[in-house]
Amino acid sequence: MAVVAEQLNRIPFWFLRHGETDWNAQGLSQGRSDIALNGIGQAQAKRAAQTLLGLGPIATIVASPLIRARVTAEVAAAALGLPVGFDEELQEVSFGEQEGLPMGDWYDDWIAGHYTPAGAETFAGLVARAVAAVNRATALPGPVLIVAHGALFRALRLAFGHEPNVRTPNALPIYCAPPVGGPDGGNIWEVTPAALAPE
Numbered sequence: 001m002a003v004v005a006e007q008l009n010r011i012p013f014w015f016l017r018h019g020e021t022d023w024n025a026q027g028l029s030q031g032r033s034d035i036a037l038n039g040i041g042q043a044q045a046k047r048a049a050q051t052l053l054g055l056g057p058i059a060t061i062v063a064s065p066l067i068r069a070r071v072t073a074e075v076a077a078a079a080l081g082l083p084v085g086f087d088e089e090l091q092e093v094s095f096g097e098q099e100g101l102p103m104g105d106w107y108d109d110w111i112a113g114h115y116t117p118a119g120a121e122t123f124a125g126l127v128a129r130a131v132a133a134v135n136r137a138t139a140l141p142g143p144v145l146i147v148a149h150g151a152l153f154r155a156l157r158l159a160f161g162h163e164p165n166v167r168t169p170n171a172l173p174i175y176c177a178p179p180v181g182g183p184d185g186g187n188i189w190e191v192t193p194a195a196l197a198p199e
Helices: 039-053 067-080 106-112 123-138 150-160
Strands: 013-017 060-063 144-148 174-177 190-193
Touching (some): 013 067, 013 123, 039 067, 060 123, 106 123, 123 144, 123 150, 150 174
Parallel strands (some): 060 144
Antiparallel strands (some): 013 174, 174 190
């Protein structure tokens, strides 16, 4: 398992994975391939926006510039009356030669640091990049909404002290809160999915 040298700012934030794409539906590795939302993904983004409206104020939105995250963020931003800022480092991991191919057994080995596809980013590299990008975002006026990707959230799960290899649902707002209490302040973050707004 990758070792987390970088530490997240102890500032709570909201995370939103982009809505569904056709490649998601087909179980393909997207990575940096710039795949648009499908019809389901567009509907998911609208529902997420309605959910976010009921969660209390959000002050800042920062997103990956890849189209699936950008459009999801823009739908949320329109509902919330906010602009969207972009951070290149919130982009999904590059899966190298595995992009466009079915997800496979290699994924566990990649997260464990035993295997990296040719031309791909290591999981440890993704963790360092994700933590730095989130720290930049949470330094902005909060509460902050970060709109990004599934593998990137796996990296954040490791930084939160959770098992990383857990799939993040499309377009489900997740509240991420730093640990409180304990003799060392604790080291396990709270990761709480929001209840979706009724359709």
